[in-house]
Amino acid sequence: MGIDELYFRLAKAIEKEYPDVIISIDLRSDRLRVYFVDNSFLDIWFSRRIPGKYAFHWERRSVNGTVYRWDNAAHRSAANVDTYPHHFHKGYQSNIRPFEPKSTWDDTLREILNYIRDKIKHSPSSL
Structure with missing residues (x-):
C-alpha cells in the first residue's frame, strides 16, 4: 500500500471513529492534518523516501x-x-x-487519538 492510500484510509477511520473531537481533516501532498475542537491540530506524516520513518505531531502551542x-x-x-x-x-x-508503535498504523493512530481525545475532554481550555 502506498502512502497516499494509507493517508486516505486513516482519514476515513478518523472521520468514522472520532467525530466528537474533530472539526475537519485536510489531506495534503505530504501529510494528513486533523483539526480538533480545541483549535489544535495533528499532523500525520510518513516519509516517502525512508520506509518506516514517521511522525505524529500534535500542535497545541496556540492552545496552551x-x-x-x-x-x-x-x-x-x-x-x-x-x-x-x-x-x-x-x-x-x-x-x-518511551513509545512503541502498535503492529499496524491504524492501531497506532487509535492509541494516539484516544490520548488526544482524553486530553481534550479533560482540559480546562477545551470547548
Whole structure:
C-alpha cells in the first residue's frame, strides 16, 4: 500500500471513529492534518523516501503552549529511551518518553487519538 492510500484510509477511520473531537481533516501532498475542537491540530506524516520513518505531531502551542510528538527521528537526546529510536515528546521537546508503535498504523493512530481525545475532554481550555 502506498502512502497516499494509507493517508486516505486513516482519514476515513478518523472521520468514522472520532467525530466528537474533530472539526475537519485536510489531506495534503505530504501529510494528513486533523483539526480538533480545541483549535489544535495533528499532523500525520510518513516519509516517502525512508520506509518506516514517521511522525505524529500534535500542535497545541496556540492552545496552551504544549506540543506532543510520537516519532522515530534519531535524536541524540532520545538515545537513552528504551524504545529508541521510537519515542514520545510529552508536552515539550525535551520531555522524552518511551513509545512503541502498535503492529499496524491504524492501531497506532487509535492509541494516539484516544490520548488526544482524553486530553481534550479533560482540559480546562477545551470547548
